[in-house]
Amino acid sequence: METVVVLLNRDLRVHDHPALSAACADARRVAPLFVVDPALAVGHRTGFLAESLADLRESLRGRGGELAIRWGDPVAETMRVAREVSAQAVYVSEDVSALARRRQRLLAEGCEHDRMDFRTFPGVTVVPPGALRPSGGGDHYRIFTPYWRVWSEHPRRAVLDAPATVRFPEELDAGSLPVSRRAPHGLFRGGETVARERMDKWLKYCVEDYAQGHDDLAGNRTSKLGPYLRFGCLSPLEVESLSVNGGDFVRQLCWRDFFHQVTLAFPRINRDDYRPRGQQWLDDRDAAQAWKEGRTGVPIVDAGMRQLLAEGWMHNRARMLTASFLVRRLGVDWRVGAEHFYRLLLDGDVADNYGNWQWVAGTGNDTRPNRIVNPVRQARRFDPEGEYIRRYLPELDAVPMKMIYEPWRMPKGVRGYPAPLVSMD
Template sequence: MNVSVVLFTSDLRLHDHPALRAAQDGSAALVPLFVRDDAVAEAGFTAPNRMAFLADCLADLDGGLRARGGRLVVRSGDVVAQVCQVVAEADADEVHMAAGVSGYARRREERLRAALEGEGCRLHVHDTVITALAPGAVTPSTSDHFAVFTPYFRHWSQEPLRDPVAAPRAIRVPDGVGSEAIPSRTGLSGLSEGLARGGESEGRKRLTAWLRADIASYEDGHDDLSGDATSRLSPHLHFGTLSPVELVHRARAAGGPGAEAFVRQLAWRDFHHQVLAARPDAAVADYRTKRDRWRSERAAHEDIKAWKKGRTGYPVVDAAMRQLRHEGWMHNRARLLAASFLTKTLYVDWRIGARHFLDLLVDGDVANNQLNWQWMAGTGTDSRPGRVLNPVTQAKRYDPDGEYVRRWVPELAELAGGAVHEPWKLQGLERAAYDYPDPVVELSEGLARFRAARDRG
């Protein structure tokens, strides 16, 4: 009988999974496979928060497969070697997987294709599993990718999306294919206290509840730090427990300004993926160099330490960094503020900030994390690379009553209203009553340093 292998990567779901559907349509049996890839650990991407969320996702995927008569096969090691071994054990004819965009994903695909050809097995790589549109689906006439979001979004919006595909009703896994135990978050150390649960079941429940109750207010509220009106679906998009194609369809079905604003954010995600697909080195190198003379880690050590700990003396920045540590997640507006402060006010290399985010973020994604950091550092696709977000002005605009700051910086909880954003204005004994540091740098000083060093390297 014909047997296929489905290699799950960043697509840990059963609903709207074109690779899974194609494998099932062409075979009498299939092997759902996930490989705990040694190369991911060697590259330093096995952050505890993501490993815990991944364990939840794999357990939920296995549960969904078992409810349909199947099971998840888990292996560890070199991904190519493990896939080839499973192909041999199952006597498989085909391997199906989702297309990736990173340099590593491309190399993995090339290695796997070459190895499988030697075994007489075909590799099928499927687009629009991890993104709504394939990275090369829309391109300008003069380049292989869009470098500015607005024209990209205009073309993206006009492109028809494929229809979502239903989850399989039944799955048959051939006998004789062994599996390791499904991972568990139990016993993992270094987890954020408020880390969310992972898995397709959890993601679909969250999506349904958000579409029902909150999407209508998204346009007006998505920048409100204390209101927390964002979907919080980014971890599920990162691990692929939710399909971006399905999200766009369901948001458009809901309709209204809030849905339109949410779809725009999904397009931003696709935009970053198409940039990284065209320029894989943007994960580690400036997309557009500004000849920065970043402060060395040694010279900026104390400032970097204060930033990571949430002790910079700027309450909204500190609130953002403490939310990150507690939840393994951060409000998008807070991410922009934290990144602007590190790269432009403290003039620290964006790669240092990006690495710290990847160490903690459950949605830590190479395309979105690195390119958002570059956007804010002014080395990426931002058309205003010199923009600097003033943390005080931004705090007064997006946290006017100070609720977000008081939630995450409890030592300032007794300061009423907007006064919480400028504790350094307190005098004498009143100031001494608060165990909170003075600003690590004056904003005017940081701005002058940035402007003096940028483009003069």
């Protein structure tokens, strides 16, 4: 072929990129394209995305290529670019959300109308979401453990090198990159270059300690690779292939794949109960707003919510206990919390975010749907010195730990800190 357009979405990298590699092998000219959809650019992710695209453009230029940027509807802009360069095909990495599948369907229809080929490729997960089916029937695994066993034994495709050369159509205007207007907080900077540096250090120095340290709220003992996997700055398959001593860490990658295959089978995972159980949720907007602002009066919950607001990230243990507090203690609909997380988290994607929220709410894939997490007990166990709490709640610096762990005993009006919204004793 002469020319292929590669539409990028959650695959902002050059290493182990099946769609990009296939395009470079199949065609003389390749037009990598990213379409900025203003409706989806929200929160901390706007700056992270801008940095990731700038880094990707530099990587492509280093291989003789370029990254085309357009603004607007991804389908319309992709077809416009494909016609402009007289492309013979459009390649994309296959994704599972309802929005992604609609985009893929419309692109396929547009390519058929214009007599172009349309091809989808793996790359968003370790194992393609539709590759594993239960032996007893059904279109997906509903329980994690049997999925983990089959996933662990499933053959992997080869990890691909980055293309040596990318020949960009000379007549195509590259377009302007989005500008990052966020004030960096120092925790995450977008892009494949930073992602690979972080991955290399994590796998060399930290992954073997993951099982012992990943629940330490105050410690810096999780990979923090989630945002880079969410934007595809890293290939999940490459991360897994290099994690030779990371059993528990690899299990987390499997959880990510698990929720992607659930979402493929149940694309309304962000709207409807996966397993309806007849819960009656409270429409308590004041309580929900206090939870969002980190002002519930329960320090460990508020610390997690303040971390989310400040950093666009939250420790995994804090995610579980803050989510459980909203749905189990306050009785607020899981969709309220899930939407808040999705809007703010750098690593918030549809499958993982909403799958995990439904797991906590008892409407999803948890085999113990009535599970309740006690935040006070969690604080004592995973933040025994109160370091995490005080990091994000400086107003409690001088408060004794006994009161922090038993907030209902805290004097009212401690530097403006509120009384607990619900009884915790």
